[in-house]
Amino acid sequence: MQRLIPDPGPTTVEEQLDSYRPREMAGDERPFVAMNFAVTVDGRATIGGVSGPIGSEADTAMLAGLRTRFDAVMIGAGTMRAERYGSLPGERLMVIVSGSLELPWDAALFTEGAGRVLVFTSSDVKPPATATSLEVVRHDGAVDLTAALRHLHEEHGVRALLSEGGPRLHTEMQALGLVDELFLTTSPKLAGGAAPRILEGELPEVEPLELAWLLEEDGELFARYRRAR
Numbered sequence: 001m002q003r004l005i006p007d008p009g010p011t012t013v014e015e016q017l018d019s020y021r022p023r024e025m026a027g028d029e030r031p032f033v034a035m036n037f038a039v040t041v042d043g044r045a046t047i048g049g050v051s052g053p054i055g056s057e058a059d060t061a062m063l064a065g066l067r068t069r070f071d072a073v074m075i076g077a078g079t080m081r082a083e084r085y086g087s088l089p090g091e092r093l094m095v096i097v098s099g100s101l102e103l104p105w106d107a108a109l110f111t112e113g114a115g116r117v118l119v120f121t122s123s124d125v126k127p128p129a130t131a132t133s134l135e136v137v138r139h140d141g142a143v144d145l146t147a148a149l150r151h152l153h154e155e156h157g158v159r160a161l162l163s164e165g166g167p168r169l170h171t172e173m174q175a176l177g178l179v180d181e182l183f184l185t186t187s188p189k190l191a192g193g194a195a196p197r198i199l200e201g202e203l204p205e206v207e208p209l210e211l212a213w214l215l216e217e218d219g220e221l222f223a224r225y226r227r228a229r
């Protein structure tokens, strides 16, 4: 792997993430929040309805490495339904945002009994019993994401939160100014056709970003952006 920006030269996922300490960047009100996405060169965030065919093994290694730097991982229900997550390494908290509470309860995340899951929902439906420890926090109408992040910070000591999408959750979080950084892998592939991008829906304002680093391996680009204001 090569680091192109800043300070060009050879690097590895481990070396690159070694000095990345998102917990130290947390404010008083909410966790520091980074988003992670992988896209094709033509901007697709899914191939065949999932993200797996987009990135390489280096992308998987980057995601696995990134997770170790954060206290919790958050996804929207659409991503959970498509990707059917298993448990996270360590005691990391898995956070899901769902209006409907229609989740794939037979997925390994809920049946393996490892780790902890917290679901923010606006549904009154009673979830089934799960082998994995499950906490459900209810909000009226829709999940208030600002309040949800405050809850994670205050009740669970989450100082750094990695959100792995999807596009609709990402759009809401950007619109609310809740995203500090964006990790974006661009895979050297073209797929064409219609598919979600990393944002679904227009933001209230164009969000300027700064490029914090750019890495490359086998033509795949790993960018880390941060808010420019």
Ligand SMILES: NC(=O)c1ccc[n+]([C@@H]2O[C@H](COP(=O)([O-])OP(=O)(O)OC[C@H]3O[C@@H](n4cnc5c(N)ncnc54)[C@H](OP(=O)(O)O)[C@@H]3O)[C@@H](O)[C@H]2O)c1
Pocket (backbone or CB within 6 Å): 036, 037, 038, 039, 044, 045, 046, 049, 050, 051, 054, 075, 076, 077, 078, 079, 080, 082, 083, 097, 098, 099, 100, 101, 102, 121, 122, 142, 143, 144, 145, 164, 165, 166, 167, 168, 169, 170, 172, 196, 200
């Ligand atoms: N390329 C990548 O890196 C990447 C990353 C992530 C996902 N993806 C892909 O993206 C697709 C999923 O996209 P998506 O946009 O539908 O998924 P999403 O953003 O993960 O989930 C959307 C769902 O989250 C819930 N939600 C979000 N905000 C809410 C709020 N404020 N209150 C209540 N519920 C809220 C709703 O759940 P309910 O429907 O339960 O009400 C909503 O339908 C999948 O195909 C996945 O593979 C790709």
